Amino acid sequence: MIAIRTNRAEYRNDIAEVIRLFCGLSDIALYDEMEPDAAELVFDLQMDRKGSRYHLLSRVAEFTDTDTFELPYRPTPLTIKKLEKRALKLSCYRLLKQLYPEVQTPWGSLTGIRPTKLFRELMQECGIEYAREMFQETFDVSLKKTDLAERICKVQEPYLYVLSPKDIDVYIGIPFCKTKCLYCSFPSEILGREDRLPLYIEALKRDIAAGAALAKDRKMRVRSFYMGGGTPTVLSAKQLDDLLSFTRSQYGSFGGEATVEAGRPDTITLEKLMVLKRAGIDRISINPQTMNDETLRRVGRSHTANDIRFIYDLARRVGFELINMDLIAGLPGENSEDMQASCNALAELKPDNLTVHSLAIKRSSLLKSKLEEYPLASAEQAEIMMAIGANCAERMGMNPYYMYRQKYMTGNLENVGYALQGKECVYNIDMMEETTSILSHGAGTMTKRVFRGENRIERLPSPKDVPTYLEKLDRLIDEKCRFFA
Ligand code: SF4
Numbered sequence: 001m002i003a004i005r006t007n008r009a010e011y012r013n014d015i016a017e018v019i020r021l022f023c024g025l026s027d028i029a030l031y032d033e034m035e036p037d038a039a040e041l042v043f044d045l046q047m048d049r050k051g052s053r054y055h056l057l058s059r060v061a062e063f064t065d066t067d068t069f070e071l072p073y074r075p076t077p078l079t080i081k082k083l084e085k086r087a088l089k090l091s092c093y094r095l096l097k098q099l100y101p102e103v104q105t106p107w108g109s110l111t112g113i114r115p116t117k118l119f120r121e122l123m124q125e126c127g128i129e130y131a132r133e134m135f136q137e138t139f140d141v142s143l144k145k146t147d148l149a150e151r152i153c154k155v156q157e158p159y160l161y162v163l164s165p166k167d168i169d170v171y172i173g174i175p176f177c178k179t180k181c182l183y184c185s186f187p188s189e190i191l192g193r194e195d196r197l198p199l200y201i202e203a204l205k206r207d208i209a210a211g212a213a214l215a216k217d218r219k220m221r222v223r224s225f226y227m228g229g230g231t232p233t234v235l236s237a238k239q240l241d242d243l244l245s246f247t248r249s250q251y252g253s254f255g256g257e258a259t260v261e262a263g264r265p266d267t268i269t270l271e272k273l274m275v276l277k278r279a280g281i282d283r284i285s286i287n288p289q290t291m292n293d294e295t296l297r298r299v300g301r302s303h304t305a306n307d308i309r310f311i312y313d314l315a316r317r318v319g320f321e322l323i324n325m326d327l328i329a330g331l332p333g334e335n336s337e338d339m340q341a342s343c344n345a346l347a348e349l350k351p352d353n354l355t356v357h358s359l360a361i362k363r364s365s366l367l368k369s370k371l372e373e374y375p376l377a378s379a380e381q382a383e384i385m386m387a388i389g390a391n392c393a394e395r396m397g398m399n400p401y402y403m404y405r406q407k408y409m410t411g412n413l414e415n416v417g418y419a420l421q422g423k424e425c426v427y428n429i430d431m432m433e434e435t436t437s438i439l440s441h442g443a444g445t446m447t448k449r450v451f452r453g454e455n456r457i458e459r460l461p462s463p464k465d466v467p468t469y470l471e472k473l474d475r476l477i478d479e480k481c482r483f484f485a
Pocket residue numbers: 176177178179180181183184185186188229230231263264
């Protein structure tokens with residue numbers, strides 16, 4: 001167990017996130033809240049303030065770090081919080097670098113899931129050079145990752161430039177899957193509970209109708225529509241048809257872009273593809289994760305690489321001109337040759353978007369409890385596999401256009417979405433950069449309200465599990481109306 005002893009306990013979670021960059025899934029708690037001899041390692045972080053001047057003294061094992069900083073003239077409470085948090089995290093990071101010099105942290109001390117959002121904010125504050133300098137000098141981000149963040153921000157610019165204050169994105173969540181993947185922590189219901197689907201769809205329609213009325217009342221404009229999961233194509237063709245035409249009629253339009261995560265090929269049929277096409281869906285994802293049959297079996301997916309090829313071909317013949325495919329670098333038992341083989345297979349198919357994830361060991365996944373059984377890639381191997389994914393995207397003529405990080409990612413890396421020029425997914429950009437409000441419907445979804453002028457975001461989550469969502473829907477609908485009041 002790792003202990004944090006600090007006079008600023010309100011930042012315990014932020015400090016713990018930095019420790020996790022180096023110590024992965026270790027248990028971390030406040031020193032005062034644990035048995036005195038349970039602590040194997042104690043991070044002691046003390047911060048004192050005199051007027052606008054701060055002094056930090058941090059220790060772990062035989063290592064020490066000291067720092068001082070000054071608040072700017074007339075700081076807002078938000079600025080004070082931001083600077084205090086940053087100083088504590090950086091001090092802890094410097095200690096960890098001394099303690100574990102062998103651990104790779106390509107994103108330096110950054111722990112948030114949206115490095116590009118931070119890069120853009122810094123760029124807007126004082127320009128590109130300032131943003132680059134902060135990334136590399138202050139946060140210790142590698143040159144390669146700084147370049148990646150800058151490149152993505154540039155690709156996103158035209159999409160963010162045209163945003164209007166009344167724009168919203170509409171999201172629908174279908175938290176059902178055919179089988180549970182080994183690495184998944186998403187609270188999706190495994191199908192087999194088909195009995196819950198009709199009830200869920202009925203509830204979802206009430207949620208959608210209320211959201212559409214709210215959007216109309218507030219004169220919001222739909223910029224994009226996205227149906228994700230789980231696996232939305234576990235719905236029958238009839239259910240998909242019904243739900244999509246209902247949503248479109250309620251909102252009046254899907255905006256400029258409509259996406260459905262078709263996800264797993266074992267849930268897709270010709271009939272469903274035709275329903276999606278007729279309903280006005282212009283982008284779908286067909287996500288192999290790997291083109292290695294043995295790995296697919298190992299991670300609990302009941303389809304083969306050939307099924308993926310077949311469904312991809314079918315989708316093209318039905319007329320889908322925008323198809324995204326996902327790969328995961330570092331799946332259990334895979335090495336860089338497997339990654340290269342998957343990339344080559346995808347390059348033959350020529351998708352329009354490619355998303356390359358690095359494997360994250362989620363706490364509630366089956367994989368976490370079976371780590372001894374499944375050999376995982378090292379940080380170096382994970383980095384090589386991500387580079388193979390990036391090269392593959394480059395060879396297909398794509399640019400990186402959005403990215404995000406998750407906790408417990410192999411090698412402290414990132415997930416990157418690549419796209420052919422002009423074929424970027426607006427919803428993915430909006431969601432990751434948090435530049436647009438999102439009206440979400442369904443269990444386990446997040447409605448967001450973005451106050452653009454104030455650089456402020458409020459979030460309203462819906463219950464994660466389906467039974468609680470069904471039970472609390474009326475209250476949730478009321479909350480959503482008040483949320484956008
Ligand atoms: S398809 Fe996606 S949501 Fe469903 S179990 Fe697999 S990883 Fe989880």
